Amino acid sequence: MSKSKTEAAKPATKKSIVLEMLREGSVSVQQIAEKLSISKQAAYSLIGDVxxxxxxxxxxxxxxxxxxxxxxxxxxxxxxxRAFGKGATVSDAPSFQTEAN
Known part of the structure; x- marks a missing residue:
């Protein structure tokens, strides 16, 4: 049997909720923690994830x-x-000649 092309939408994650709150405007860690019923440290962690x-x-x-x-x-x-390696090039030849006696 084939699956229908319309599947149920995924539930919003805490990270996506925090991103939505940040996009809406200025929000404090306390507001995030209260809305999601999590600790302040977890709210800081979610901001870091974003x-x-x-x-x-x-x-x-x-x-x-x-x-x-x-x-x-x-x-x-x-x-x-600047791209790496765009400066002066280095030659494989030695910069001075040495004489062997």
Missing amino acids: KRGGVAVNGALKDGAMHYSVGEGKKPKAKAA
Whole structure:
């Protein structure tokens, strides 16, 4: 038998919920922890997971607590943007001649 092409949608993960909250605007760790019924440390861990997923997360201190939101991606620095090995080349020949006696 073949499966139907419409399958049930996957339930939202905690990481996807945190990403959604960050995209909506500034959110504190306490707000994340309360919404997901988890500890503050677990909320920090989820923010780190979102960051490691390639999303630029910005933090700002507001009312004595850090508030996080999704921001623009960082632009690479000029030095980091250069390709490796584009500098001077190294020759296989020795730079000076030695005489054997």
